[in-house]
Amino acid sequence: MQITVTVPENKAEAFLELVKELGYKSKLKTSKTTKTKEPKLLKELRQSWKEVQMHERGEIELKTLDQVLNEL
Secondary structure, X not given: OOOOOOOOHHHHHHHHHHHHHOOOOXXXXXXXXXXXXXXXXXXXXXXXXXXXXXXXXXXXXXXXXXXXXXXX
């Protein structure tokens, strides 16, 4: 069965994550007219948030503050 759902752009990532956690497949189709380039900082923040979520699930190990400071 195929279902089409329209989600606001600012909620799309959270919605897709929920669908994935429920074990369903999803396809993302974006409107070409609303496609905008994300600022670099926003992309980096999204990536950082994904890494925090992966760390909370035990999928990756993050560096401690002491480890980061020792690299300096």
